[in-house]
Structure formats: structure tokens, C-alpha cells
Amino acid sequence: MTHTAQPSTTRTTRRTPQLVGTALGHALEWYDWGIYAIFVPFFATQFFHQGNQLSAVLSSLAVFAVGFVARPLGGFVFGWLADRIGRKTAMSATVATIAVASFAIGVSPTYAGVGAWASLILLVARVVQGLACGGELPSAQTYLSEIAPAGKRGAWSSLIYIASVFGNTVGVLLGLVLTLTLSAAQMHAFGWRIPFLLGGVFGLVAVYMRRKMSETETFAKAGRDRSPLWPELVRHRTEALRVIGLSVGFTVVYYSWVVAAPAYAISSLHLSSSGALWAGVASSVVLMAVMPFWGRLSDRIGRKPVLLISTIGGAVVLYPVQFLVRDNAWQLFAGMTIAAVFISAGVSILPAVYAEMFPTRIRAVGLAVPYSVAVAIFGGTAPYLQTWIGASLGQSSYTGYVVVLLLVSAVVIARMPETRGKDLT
Incomplete structure (x- = not known):
């Protein structure tokens, strides 16, 4: 009897640093990635011409979009690294890279000081962040899905987006604290730098945590595969196209109603900064709270029903939610919360769904490239x-x-096979 209990205890002990390292690093990744959108209203005129506020905001958001263009390349590079060298190595590299880029934005000179060079520095830093983010999400999703028990993979996978939302929420909270303690002039002058500098510091902690993690048993059993990668990717092209189709809706609704909604409310609906940020924080708490419920439900009734609740339900409520949000923070909170309930149903289990599509030898890169293209x-x-x-x-x-x-x-979801409880091979 003692011999049967010991392995379970050992596995539980070993998984603690795995879960903490995965969640902490992923939260940092999304903190660094999200604070850009959150603080755009404050730093836009620092990197672009100050003559037109809307033009400066749009220019900053264009750089935000360019960062995404780098994600497919980052997905391929870090996904290849995860599938050939190991999940742990890829995850450590991504979190270190994005932290360095965040620190670079925090110390960048302004347009008033160096002219267009400031815009170029911002662009390069954002591209580097895009490379790192392109590899982080697929690597972390793959890692967590491979260490999760098959019957609880949906519930465990919710940790990825809980960490994502938590990282973004920390950024929003920091923005709220800064806007309450600093004047508008101070926020535009130097307050916006603080979150980026902190991102660089947090990165050191995350790298340390990930270095303590062990490799997944699934990858260790499969071994390092040196066979050509491209033929295997071509063989799974249907799954790759399915990743794109599955991701487009969730990606846009998530960025619109979870990441960018407070900044949009500030710049376009003219809500107060503190009110919009408080609404974002409160709705994010709801989003994180309901994710484990959807994950457990998918382990009981299947992935497809939960994904369809998310997409169809979200499509039904978006217009009422849009008309609800007008000119005060309570309306924004209510709208973001209603949207969050449906968004959480899908994003909470996406890591499990993606992992169940591909074999171990291409699980990270097979997801990373099409997912990054869609994003x-x-x-x-x-x-x-x-x-x-x-x-x-x-x-x-x-x-x-x-x-x-x-x-x-x-x-796309309606045409997918059900994969609940599938063994990862």
C-alpha cells in the first residue's frame, strides 16, 4: 500500500512548481503584452506627433497590430524549439525575451527628444514582444495539457487563461493606481513608463521559476525527434486550418471585450480613466471566477457543447451589450461582465482542445503557426x-x-470531432 501512495504524492509535489512556473510566466507574458493597449491613451503622443490625439492613438494601435505580425514567426521558432528541445526551454526563452522588450519600451526616448527614432524603437520592441508571444501561448498550453490528467484536462487548461486575464488585470490595476495618484500631465510625462519597467523586473522572477520546472512526461517519453518537420505539418493541415477557424472568433471578441475595452472607453467613449479601469478589473474577476466551471463542464459533457455555448451565445448578446455601454463605468462593467461569461466558456478550454488535435512530436509548432496567423x-x-x-x-x-x-x-466547431478525455500520444 505504501508503494502505491508514494508515486501520487511525488507527482503532486512535482507538479506544484510546474503549475506555478507555467501560471506566473504566462501571467507576466500577458501583463507585458496587455499593458501596451491599456496605456495607449497615455503614451501615444510620446512616440508620435502630438498635433492630433486620435492620429497618435491610431498610430500606436497600428504598432500594436505590427507586433502581431511577428507572432507567426515567433510561433514557428519557439514552437520548433518546444517540440525539438523541450517545452521548458521554449517557455523560459519566451518569458525572458518579452521581459527585455518591455524594459526597452520603459526606457525609450520620446518623439520630442529623438523624433521618428522613438517610433522606430517602439516598433522594434513591439516586434520582439510579438516573437515571444507567438511562442509562449502554444508552449504553455502544450505544457499544461501534457501534465494534466486526461479526465481533468479541461479544468486544468482553464489555468492558462486565468493566468492571462490575471496578468492583464494586474496591468489594469496598476493603471488605476497610477491614474489615481498621478495627474494627467504626469501620466503622459512618465507615469506610463512604470508598468513597462516593472514588467522587466517581473521577468527575472518568472525566468527563475521556469528554470525550476521539469519537462513533461509526455514529451520525455516521445524523445527528441530529429525527423523532418514539414511533412508532418502538411499531414496535419486539416487540423491547422481548424485551429485558424476556431481561433478567429475567440481572438477578436477576447481582444475587443477583455483587453482593449477600457482603453476604447477612455479614448472613444470619453469615460473617466479610473472608472473605465475599475470596470475592467471587476469584469476580469468575474471572467477568472467562471473559467474553472466551464473547464469542468467540458470534462463532463464534452468540448464541443461548451465551445458552441461560447460562440453562439456570445454572438447573441453582443449587440445588446454594445447598446448597454454608453457613458458611465457601471454600464461598461455590466457589458464587459455579460460578454465575459460567454467568452470564458470558450477560452477556458481552448488549450485542451488545441492539444488534443496534434501528436506530441508537433503539438507545439502545429498549434503555434496557424494560431499565430489567426491572432x-x-x-x-x-x-x-x-x-x-x-x-x-x-x-x-x-x-x-x-x-x-x-x-x-x-x-468550424460544429464540424470538429469530440476529443474529451483523449490520450495525448
Whole structure:
């Protein structure tokens, strides 16, 4: 009896640093990635010409989108590293890279000081962050899915997006604290630098934690595969296309209603900074709280029903939610919370769904490349389109765009096989 209990205890002990390292590093990744969108209203005129506030904001959001363009390349490089060298190595490299880029933004000179060079420094730093983020999410999703018990993979996978939202929420909270303690002039002058500098410091902690993690048993059993990668990717092209179709709706609605909504409310709806940020924080708490419920439900009734609840339900509520949000923070909180309930259903289990599509030898890179392509095209442009279409055609037009993409993902989901409880081989 003692011999049967010991392995379970050992596995539990070993998984603690694995879970902490995965969650902490992933939270940092999304903190560094998200604070850009959160603090755009404050630093836009520091990197671009100050003559037109809207133009400066749109220019900053264009750089935000360019960072996404680098994600497919980063997904391939770090995904290849994860599948050939190890998940742990790739995850340590991504978190170190994004932290360095965050620190670089924090110490960058302004447009007033060096002219267009400031814009170029911001662009390069954002591209480097895009490379790192392109590899982080697939590597972390793969790692967590491989250490999770098959019957609880949906519940465990919710940790990835809980960490994502937590990292973004920390950024929003920091923005709230800064806007309450610093004047508007101080926020534009130097306050916006603080979150980027902290991101560099947090990165050192995350790298240390990930160095203490062990490799997954699934990858260790498979061994380091030296066979050609491209033929295997071609063989799984249907799964790759499915990743893109599945991701487009979730990506746009997530960036629109979780990441960029407070910044949009500040710059376009003219809500107070503190009110919009408080609404973002409160709705994010709800989002994190309901994710484990959806993960456990998917382990009981299947992945497809939960994904369809998320996409179709989200498509149904978005127009009422849009008309709900007008000119105060309580409306923004209510709208973001309603959207969050449906968004959480899908994103909480996406790591498990993606991992169950591919074999171990290409699980990271097979997901990384198509996922990064979808995020680059649709996620990277979401805040820009939200601002530009909202100003030019009205917010209803942008909401229609999001609804269409959610329905595209719903069609893809309906045609997918059910993978609940699948053994990862």
C-alpha cells in the first residue's frame, strides 16, 4: 500500500512548481503584452506627433497590430524549439525575451527628444514582444495539457487563461493606481513608463521559476525527434486550418471585450480613466471566477457543447451589450461582465482542445503557426478596427464584424470531432 501512495504524492509535489512556473510566466507574458493597449491613451503622443490625439492613438494601435505580425514567426521558432528541445526551454526563452522588450519600451526616448527614432524603437520592441508571444501561448498550453490528467484536462487548461486575464488585470490595476495618484500631465510625462519597467523586473522572477520546472512526461517519453518537420505539418493541415477557424472568433471578441475595452472607453467613449479601469478589473474577476466551471463542464459533457455555448451565445448578446455601454463605468462593467461569461466558456478550454488535435512530436509548432496567423490577422487589428470603425461607421458596424467571426468559429466547431478525455500520444 505504501508503494502505491508514494508515486501520487511525488507527482503532486512535482507538479506544484510546474503549475506555478507555467501560471506566473504566462501571467507576466500577458501583463507585458496587455499593458501596451491599456496605456495607449497615455503614451501615444510620446512616440508620435502630438498635433492630433486620435492620429497618435491610431498610430500606436497600428504598432500594436505590427507586433502581431511577428507572432507567426515567433510561433514557428519557439514552437520548433518546444517540440525539438523541450517545452521548458521554449517557455523560459519566451518569458525572458518579452521581459527585455518591455524594459526597452520603459526606457525609450520620446518623439520630442529623438523624433521618428522613438517610433522606430517602439516598433522594434513591439516586434520582439510579438516573437515571444507567438511562442509562449502554444508552449504553455502544450505544457499544461501534457501534465494534466486526461479526465481533468479541461479544468486544468482553464489555468492558462486565468493566468492571462490575471496578468492583464494586474496591468489594469496598476493603471488605476497610477491614474489615481498621478495627474494627467504626469501620466503622459512618465507615469506610463512604470508598468513597462516593472514588467522587466517581473521577468527575472518568472525566468527563475521556469528554470525550476521539469519537462513533461509526455514529451520525455516521445524523445527528441530529429525527423523532418514539414511533412508532418502538411499531414496535419486539416487540423491547422481548424485551429485558424476556431481561433478567429475567440481572438477578436477576447481582444475587443477583455483587453482593449477600457482603453476604447477612455479614448472613444470619453469615460473617466479610473472608472473605465475599475470596470475592467471587476469584469476580469468575474471572467477568472467562471473559467474553472466551464473547464469542468467540458470534462463532463464534452468540448464541443461548451465551445458552441461560447460562440453562439456570445454572438447573441453582443449587440445588446454594445447598446448597454454608453457613458458611465457601471454600464461598461455590466457589458464587459455579460460578454465575459460567454467568452470564458470558450477560452477556458481552448488549450485542451488545441492539444488534443496534434501528436506530441508537433503539438507545439502545429498549434503555434496557424494560431499565430489567426491572432496576427484578427487579434492584432481588433483594437485598431474597434477605434477606427467606431469613429467612422459607428460601433454597431464593428460589433457586426465580431458577430460574423464568432459564427464562423461556431461552424468550424460544429464540424470538429469530440476529443474529451483523449490520450495525448
